[in-house]
Amino acid sequence: MASPSRVETIANDTKEASDVGGVAGVRLKQLVERIERLEEEKASIGTDIKDVYGEAKSTGFDVKTIRKLIRLRKMDEQKRNEEDELLDLYRAAIGL
Amino acid sequence: MASPSRVETIANDTKEASDVGGVAGVRLKQLVERIERLEEEKASIGTDIKDVYGEAKSTGFDVKTIRKLIRLRKMDEQKRNEEDELLDLYRAAIGL
């Protein structure tokens, strides 16, 4: 059911409908595969993160607390970024 | 697990990065940094994915359709995996 022809069929049903087995189908397939590849990587890193939390836990740390910690640090960073942006805005406003 | 040192560790992680009398503070810091590094990578890949969708869009494909396509393909895969697991479960249930 998820045969290659299926992917091409889909390409045909989109904008390039007259392009049976042609360049649009190939292009779409490439795009789909790139996305799936990237999502795999992303999921893999997600697993790594989980592992680190697991390691933290088995070292005796409280996972929930660590999560809070990280959230706080991220918020701090965002806050800093916003302040920087504001500064840039001001600098632009007065012409550098 | 909720030893006195644990409480101290938590205190150290909030206000002061330096670790009063123990190695735990250093260890925690390492863990936090590893997690933050990984989350950065993950976010970066998320950006890449977005870019690919943008590329698809400017090539004339319908992004929403591609997303659905990918979701469907993922569901197929999950379903296959779950069915395999189910089979194992059955085999275990009847004693191999």
Place this chain on the structure above:
Amino acid sequence: MASPSRVETIANDTKEASDVGGVAGVRLKQLVERIERLEEEKASIGTDIKDVYGEAKSTGFDVKTIRKLIRLRKMDEQKRNEEDELLDLYRAAIGL
């Protein structure tokens, strides 16, 4: 801490701030109570489900397997729905 006046205060802090003890407070209270009532029903059904699993178990069935079974059936249904949606999407993409 959770005195009645507190609830009204919260209502006052939303859009209808000038409405101390007035109609907005009453309205909010009604909404909260409706939600709580519905959540009670929901929890009650959750208990029922648990009971059925318990019954299944004491009849000799393997609970984990039944759960997987149900999950799989749900996935089938979702997949079917998504495929229908995808079809609609395609039809829209090629102009009906």
Place this chain on the structure above:
Amino acid sequence: MASPSRVETIANDTKEASDVGGVAGVRLKQLVERIERLEEEKASIGTDIKDVYGEAKSTGFDVKTIRKLIRLRKMDEQKRNEEDELLDLYRAAIGL
């Protein structure tokens, strides 16, 4: 909808393997259907809850705040229950 034979087949693969199309299969099917029926009801109530929140929103209330409110009230209730249990414990301890 999966065919009936599918469900029976599954029943046959569990503990009562020698019971092809027999009483265990029927029993399992009944259990699965009861659970699915209940989960439908549960989902339906979930939708109702969402609707109420939507209604609250369009009345000008802040949904996030209402959620907090309800969480707080639930916590209060749990706390009260725990205190009641404790009280009962004491009363039992001193013989009513």
Place this chain on the structure above:
DNA sequence: ACCGTGGTTAGCTTTC
């Protein structure tokens, strides 16, 4: 009794 897994829910981001 504890740990790990799975399910549920809430918050966030993005799209229309």
Place this chain on the structure above:
DNA sequence: GAAAGCTAACCACGGT
């Protein structure tokens, strides 16, 4: 500005 999809946290159950 509303609606939807995605992600992440929380919670509860089942297994060991």
